[in-house]
Amino acid sequence: MSVELLDGAIILGFIADDEAFNGSIKDRFSHLDTNQDGLLTYSEMLKELQCFRMFETHFGIDVKTDPDELSHVYNSLFLQFDHDSNGSVDLEEFKAETKQMMVAMANNLGFLPVQMILDEDSFLKKAVDRELKRLKSHN
Numbered sequence: 001m002s003v004e005l006l007d008g009a010i011i012l013g014f015i016a017d018d019e020a021f022n023g024s025i026k027d028r029f030s031h032l033d034t035n036q037d038g039l040l041t042y043s044e045m046l047k048e049l050q051c052f053r054m055f056e057t058h059f060g061i062d063v064k065t066d067p068d069e070l071s072h073v074y075n076s077l078f079l080q081f082d083h084d085s086n087g088s089v090d091l092e093e094f095k096a097e098t099k100q101m102m103v104a105m106a107n108n109l110g111f112l113p114v115q116m117i118l119d120e121d122s123f124l125k126k127a128v129d130r131e132l133k134r135l136k137s138h139n
């Protein structure tokens with residue numbers, strides 16, 4: 001965990017960078033795909049869903065803690081990823097939905113930098129790292 005300064009432009013820049021974005025999507029996907037069958041089940045996705053929920057909590061949208069309501073939230077998040085509703089999430093679905101969520105997040109953030117607590121292996125941390133590296137190489 002670390003505290004980073006983040007704005008919408010950093011996230012959008014990361015998404016637009018195909019190499020960086022697709023690379024981290026693949027890394028994250030194979031990390032979550034514990035049985036390596038190329039598909040993510042609900043239980044394999046759970047860690048990621050908790051992560052996405054945390055983003056929402058940061059924006060004050062969702063502060064539910066009731067376990068029943070939480071599993072409902074995770075379920076509907078999972079359904080959002082599973083575009084063809086076949087009960088599992090493949091790499092393309094994972095990529096498309098992650099992208100969409102990050103664009104939504106970037107739009108929410110706008111251009112006012114916000115301090116956020118980020119997980120070391122989260123996409124947002126990768127977006128920040130990419131931005132820092134970019135700034136360094138420009139100096």
Ligand SMILES: [Ca+2]
Nearest residue numbers: 033035037039
């Ligand atoms: Ca799997």
Ligand SMILES: [Ca+2]
Nearest residue numbers: 082084086088
């Ligand atoms: Ca699917």
